Amino acid sequence: MKIKKLVAGSLATLATGATLAFGAFGTTTLNQGLQPYVQVDVAGNTLSQPAIVVGDNALVQDVLGAIDIATALTSQYAVQEKVIPSTAGVTSVSNGVLISSDLNKLYLGTAMNAVKDTITGTDLDLFANQQFTDKNAQTITYQQALNLSSQTVTFGTTTEFTEPKLYTTFSSSKPYYVKFYFLGGLDTNAVDSNYKITLLGKEYTFGPNTGTAVGGAPEIELYSATGTQTVTVTAGGDPVTVTIDGVEHTIEMIGWDTSTTPYGAILKIDGQATTPSAWQEEKTYTFPGTSTKVYVNDVTVINTPSASGGAGQTGSAQLFIGTDKLVFKNGEAVEKNDEQLTNTMVYITNSTSTKITSLVVKIAPDTDTYLADGGEYVDPVFGAFKFKLNGMTPGMTDSSRDVIKVAKDGTNKVKLTFTNKDGTEYAFDMFYYDSSAGAWERTYDGTHEVWIQEGNETSGAYNITRGDYFVVSDEKKTYVLKYAGLTTTSGKEHVTLQDIATGTNYDVYYKTDSYLRIGALAFKVKYQSADQSILVDLNGDGAINRTTVNMYTQGEAIIGAATMAAINVTENPLYTVGNDPTGTTINMLASYASNDVSFSLSGVTTSQIGTQNKYAGVTTYGTYVEHDTDSDSITVYYPGTRPAYVNLAVGADPVFSTTGATTGGTYKEAVPIYNPVAKFASEIPSTPTQDLILVGGPCANTLVKSILNEAWNTTDSCEYWRSDATLGQAGAGLLKVVENVLGSTHKALIVAGYSGDDTRTLAQKIMKPDTFAALSGDEWKGQVNSL
Structure with a gap:
């Protein structure tokens, strides 16, 4: 007996670490397997x-069979599924740098220079310190920097695009x-x-005018x-071929013009005379048929003796094709390719008449220029850097975001959809x-309330009646439940509260343990016998005193x-640092007219x-x-x-x-079980208070004998078994479901064999879900090895 008790008691240890899940079932049949019998109190670490x-x-052999069943029960069926939310990740940039700093991010409406005032070589190699050696062999180190403007990023439309999107304005101001x-x-x-x-x-x-x-x-x-082609053409010489944008062109010099100062080169490009006909030294022109600039660096005319002893001339020109000419004059606009940039x-600044200590260039477009999401803005002076805008982190509809929806349902209802901290979606x-009263109600069907405000424990008013919904929220975890049922049988008094999303039933035995327990949370429940209603502590503070609760999403939005007919979403940052936005409240108000529901925002x-x-907007917190x-x-x-940046x-x-x-995905979470689940038949009350899995036949288990006596309408089910044509043979076994066992509201599953070895073999067989899946009805009997 000592050995039997020790091994049987170890079943609770086998259950330790399992996650226990359960569902709602009607009439139980064999093909449902072991799952209908499982219920767990996660907060109490108890397998109920x-x-x-x-x-x-x-x-x-019976005890070993029970251990095998417990193993299957906890490892295969007693499983609670948890949700792993998606995460947005971190945005990084190559060949550039995000406009942000360690403490500050660029949020909507935040000035760029409030986030990061200056870009230097520490941030980006493009602005790294450089060195230059002049003709006097002096090496000069020079620093480069970009001071950002006070422009911001916003969301909306402009004259250039009618679909609302993120954009920033490069403004003239x-x-x-x-x-x-x-x-x-220098x-x-x-x-x-x-x-x-x-x-x-x-x-x-x-250039020659420097200084x-x-x-x-x-x-x-x-x-x-950089990127420039240097070409020299000679009058009377062969044409020179250049490639621009993948197309070949020919350039030839057919003469020169010495009537101007400086001189000009008379050219033909692709066989056609240029306009003007002479391109002057130190001036910039546009290559015909392209946007490429050509700078005439030098036009040379040389007097040469002729073969007859007289004087002659030859000419040549040096062209920089694809170059940009930049002229910086103190107090004036930048000149680019002989045009002033408005x-x-x-x-x-200079230390002497020829020595420059700094060059600062202020740059802004002459008219507002929009950089929209997905686009770029190239610096108009140097063309060496560009700004790019690439959405938000997380993206405005990224899967890592919480989705909260408020919508009309039918013609006169407002439906709320959100996902709670556990990943459960409520709708x-x-x-x-x-319409008959001309007023809004906080009900889901015109009859049953949706309670977000506690009743009054002292007066017993504002109570929850059967069929009503109610919201419980504590520690930023929200659940929506229904007062689904009531049992008043003496000694078993309890209310059944059902999660409206998962269908999970919570039985609250209000005379012995008057708490709704969900995970580690506990909410006081008070039963009102006068009208069979309940009062619930909705916020888990132990008091029922008219407190109104909010609901929390998976990402902790509130x-x-x-307010009647109004639903609001409040942004709720975990913390704020630097320039973080503190969040705002988005208000949605329903109105009813002409048999229809509409919303204001x-x-x-x-x-x-x-x-x-359709209309779209984004808050400074980044809520879309x-x-x-x-x-x-x-x-x-x-x-x-x-917040999203x-x-x-x-x-x-x-x-x-x-x-x-x-x-995101799901995982199965283990819950330690600390209560013993193995019992002897003599430890079960005459009216069972929980579901049972009974191991061993009527000749080995007195409780099985009592149940089968009633089920088979006999006074001795042990003798009945022995005389049964199927069961009375070696190797036989029985699986039987019994509802309302011994007059209770509970059910039992009997697992029994002709001998101890047969019972153990049958227990091993039903460890596999496929064994149950092949069965039907509430009873199977036959040779255990046939399963």
């Missing part, structure tokens, strides 16, 4: 159902600055066209060498318009519905999506909202406990990528 019962004098600091000074007398300098990753040749005094400071004239300004009608500015009856006035619905995409980058050609993003 079933008890696994062997006879008081059970054979060791909000310039940015490109700065160069020459440590020790001597303009010590450079010429044979010297090149690298600015922002592009190589430039100094000319303008506005109290030396002028700087540069010609870009709304730019040059500031040059239910929150408000109902009673949903409120305290506030707390977020929206723009119409093209010509559709769509309002469909045709279907009368509002969908909120909430980023979670941290804008992906705006600057660099030579920024490329965005996201790392660390995960797709």
Whole structure:
């Protein structure tokens, strides 16, 4: 007996670490397997159902069979599924840098220079310090920097696009600055066209006018060498072939013009004369049929003796094809390719009449220019860097976001849909318009309430009646339940509360343990016998005192519905740091007219999506909202406990990528079970208080004998078994479901064999779900090895 008790008691240990799940079933049949018998109290680490019962004098084989059943029960069927939410990941940029800092992100409506004022070589190699050696063998180190403007990113439409989207405006009134600091000074007398300098990753040749005094400071004239083709043509010589944008062209020099200063070269391009016919030295022209610029660097005419002894002339020209000419004069606009760039300004500081210590270029477009999501804005002066806008992190409809939907249901109801912390989606009608009363009600069908406010424990008022819904919320976990049933049988008094999404039933035995327990949460329940209603502590603080509760989404957005016909979503950051937005409240108010429900929306500015009856907007926190006035619905995409930020980058050609993003899924979570689940038949009360799995036949288990006596309408089911044509043979076994066992509301599954070895073999067989799946009805008997 000691051995039997020790082994049987170890069944509870086998259950330890299992996750127990259960569902609602009607009449139980064999093909449902072991699952209908399982119920767990997760908070109490208790396996409430079933008890696994062997006879008081059970054979060791029966006990081993019970252990096998317990193993199958806990490992295969007692499983609670948990949801793993999606995560948005982190956006990074190559060949550029995000406009952000350690503490500050670029949120909607936040000025760029409030997030990061200056881009330097520490941030981006393009702006790294450089060195230049002049003709005097002096090496000058110079620093490069970009001071960002105060422009912001917003969401909406402009004159250039009618679909609302993220965009930023490069405004004529909000310039940015490109700065160069020459440590020790750059001597303009010590450079010429044979010297090149690298600015922002592009190589430039100094022009002949560098050093000319303008506005109290030396002028700087540069010609870009990066990507430039240098071509020399000679009068009377062979045409020169160049390739521009993949197309070959010919250039030939047919003469020169010495009547102008400086001289001009008379050219033909692709056999056609240029306009003007002579291209002057030190001027820039556009290559015919393209947008490519050509700078005439030099036109040379040389007197040469002729063969007859007289004088002659030859001419040549050097062309920079694809170059940009930049001229910086203190106090004036930038000149690019002989044209002034409106709304730019040059500031040059100098230590002597020829030595420059800094060059600062203010840059802004002459008219507002929009950079829309997915687009780019190229710096108009140097063309060495660009701004790119690439959505938000997380994306506005990314799967990692919470989705909260408020929509009409039918003609007079308001439906709320959201997902709670556990990953369970609730979708239910929150408000109902009673047209006969001309008023909104917080009911889901015009009769049954949806309770978000506690009753009054003292007066017993505002109580929950059968069929009503109610919301419980504690520690940011929300559940929506229904008062589904009541049992008043003496000694078994309990109310049944059902999760409206999962169908999980929670039996609250209000006379012995008056708490609704969900996981680690406990909510007090008070039964009102006068009208069979209940009062529930909705926020889990132990008191029932008219407190109104909110609902929490998986990402901890707060949903409120305290005002009739109104649902609001409050952004709820886990913490704030730097320039983080603190969040706002999005308000959705239902109205009823002409047998229809519609909504008004506030707390977020929206723009119409093209010509559709749809509107979209984004809060500064990054919550994206769509309002469909045709279907009368509002969908909120909430980023979670941290605000969504804008992906705006600057660099030579920024490329965005996201790392660390995960797709949501599910996992099975183990719950330690600390209560014993194995019992002897003598330990079961005459009217069972829980479901039973009974191991051993009527000759080995007295409880089985009592149950089968009643089921088979006999006084001795042990003798009945022995005389049965099927069961009375070696190797036989029985599986039988009994409802309302011994007058209780519980059920039992009998697992029995002709001998102890047969019982053990049958227990091993039913460990496999496929064994049950092949059965039907409430009884099977036959040879156990046939299963």
